[in-house]
Amino acid sequence: MTATAIITNGKVVTPKGVVEGEIEITAGKISNIAATIPRKDHLEVIDAKGQYILPGMIDTHVHINEPGRTDWEGFETGSKALAAGGVTAYIDMPLNALPATTTKEALEKKITLASGKNYIDYAFYGGLTPDNLDNLEELADGGAIAYKCFLSTYQTDIPGDFKSIDDYMLLEGMKRIAALGKILLIHCENDQVTDGLERQKVREGKTSAYDFVDSRPILAEVEAVSRVILFAKATGCPVHIVHVSSAEAVTLIEKAKLEGVNITLESCPHYFALNADDLARIGPVAKCQPPLRYPKEQEALWECLLQGKIDWVSSDHSPCTSDLKQGSIFEAHGGISGAQNSVDVMFDLAVNKRGMSVVDFANLIACQPAKRFSLLEKGEISEGYDADLILIDPSLSYTVCAEGLYYKNPHSPYIGMEIGARVTKTFLRGELVFSIEEGIVGEPKGKSILNSVPVVGA
Structure with missing residues (x-):
C-alpha cells in the first residue's frame, strides 16, 4: 500500500519514550516511525512543530x-x-x-x-x-x-x-x-x-x-x-x-x-x-x-x-x-x-x-x-496501530468559552477557565477530523468497534 501522509517536526510520544521524529500513515495505520522518512511527491506533510504527537x-x-x-x-x-x-x-x-x-x-x-x-x-x-x-x-x-x-x-x-x-x-x-x-x-x-x-x-x-x-x-x-x-x-x-x-x-x-x-x-x-x-x-x-x-x-x-x-x-x-x-x-x-x-x-x-x-x-x-x-x-503510537492521533501545543493558552463548545447544551464548569495547553488537531485513522483553524472537518467518519473486541479472561 502507498503511504498517504507524514507528520513531521513533532515530539512523538511512544510507549518506550518520546521520539523527535516523524510518523508515516498508510491506509489509516501507523506504518513507520523514524527520525526522518523519505518524501514522495504524493505525500501530505503535516507540520507539528513545537507540539507533542499523542495517541x-x-x-x-x-x-x-x-x-x-x-x-x-x-x-x-x-x-x-x-x-x-x-x-x-x-x-x-x-x-x-x-x-x-x-x-x-x-x-x-x-x-x-x-x-x-x-x-x-x-x-x-x-x-x-x-x-x-x-x-x-x-x-x-x-x-x-x-x-x-x-x-x-x-x-x-x-x-x-x-x-x-x-x-x-x-x-x-x-x-x-x-x-x-x-x-x-x-x-x-x-x-x-x-x-x-x-x-x-x-x-x-x-x-x-x-x-x-x-x-x-x-x-x-x-x-x-x-x-x-x-x-x-x-x-x-x-x-x-x-x-x-x-x-x-x-x-x-x-x-x-x-x-x-x-x-x-x-x-x-x-x-x-x-x-x-x-x-x-x-x-x-x-x-x-x-x-x-x-x-x-x-x-x-x-x-x-x-x-x-x-x-x-x-x-x-x-x-x-x-x-x-x-x-x-x-x-x-x-x-x-x-x-x-x-x-x-x-x-x-x-x-x-x-x-x-x-x-x-x-x-x-x-x-x-x-x-x-x-x-x-488502538491506544498507542506504534507501527500497525490505527493512526488515531492528536497534536497538543503545550504552551498554547486559551480561555474556555461557551461559544467554542460543541455540546447540544453548551454549559460546563470549565467555562472561564484559562488552560495552558491546547489540542490543535485530531486525526481518526489518519484523517483530520478537527483543527483549531477549521473546527470539525468533513463528514462523520467514526466506526463501531464492537466487533473488534474479544472476550476478556476472568
Whole structure:
C-alpha cells in the first residue's frame, strides 16, 4: 500500500519514550516511525512543530443520550465535542438514553442510530439492572463491550429508564458476567448512607453546596468499593470502579490488586481541576456524584495519580438541558459536561504544572483503557496501530468559552477557565477530523468497534 501522509517536526510520544521524529500513515495505520522518512511527491506533510504527537484519548465513560433524550446530547454533537477535545474513541454508557441499554433490542436501536453520525469511533456498554439478569448474555452477543451498574440510588418513574441494584442483584449479576468473561463497571456509593444524609440535610434546611458534598461522604464511596471487592473475590468477576473521587478508595483498590483481584479504576478530570470550593462558586453546573471533594482530599487524590495508582481518566461526560441545572444544589440534575476539555485540562495540570511525564500521560488517557477493554490496535503510537492521533501545543493558552463548545447544551464548569495547553488537531485513522483553524472537518467518519473486541479472561 502507498503511504498517504507524514507528520513531521513533532515530539512523538511512544510507549518506550518520546521520539523527535516523524510518523508515516498508510491506509489509516501507523506504518513507520523514524527520525526522518523519505518524501514522495504524493505525500501530505503535516507540520507539528513545537507540539507533542499523542495517541487520541479513549474516553471510557460518556453519556450520549440518543434515543429518548437526544435534546440532552446526541451522537453528532457529542462526538464533535469529543473530537475537538482530542478523543478518538469512546464507550457509551447504558443510562440516560430511553430506553436504557439493558436489552438486545435497545442495544440494536443504539447501534442503528449511531451509524453515520459519529465523528470518532465508538462502542457500547450494556446495563445491569434489577430486571435484566436474563438479558446479559444477549447483550454480549449483540456487541456490548462490558456492563455498568449503580450501587447509589438511580430511580425514576419513566418507563425504560435505568435503575440501580441491590446486593443480591450485584452478586448474581457478577456471577453471570464472570461466566461471560466480561467486565462490570460500578458506580460505588452506599445508597442508604447518601439517601439518609440527603433527607437529613434538606429537613434541617442545610442546602448549600458544602452540605451537598457532606451528604455524599468519602465513607459512602469506600464502603461500596469494599463490598464490590468482597463480591469480586467470591465470583471472580473482573470489575472496574468508575469516577473514583478519594484517595481512600484508591488505596483500597490498590490493596485488592495486590491480593489478586481483577480490578481497575478510573477518575475524572473534574476531580483534579475543581473542588468543593468551586462547586460553591459555580453552582449546579459543577454538581456530580460522587461530589467534588474538599481541597485537602483533592490533593491526596493528586498524589495517587502522580504515583501511578489510578489506571486512567475518563470524562464522565453527563450532559443535560440547561434548565435541569437550575434550582437548589440537591434538586438540580447531577452530571458534568466536560468531554471537550479532558485532554487539555489534564495535560496542563498534570504535565505542565505537576511534572508528569508525557509517556505516563499517554498511558493515562489512551494506552491503559485500550488494554483493559482489548481495543485492538488502538491506544498507542506504534507501527500497525490505527493512526488515531492528536497534536497538543503545550504552551498554547486559551480561555474556555461557551461559544467554542460543541455540546447540544453548551454549559460546563470549565467555562472561564484559562488552560495552558491546547489540542490543535485530531486525526481518526489518519484523517483530520478537527483543527483549531477549521473546527470539525468533513463528514462523520467514526466506526463501531464492537466487533473488534474479544472476550476478556476472568
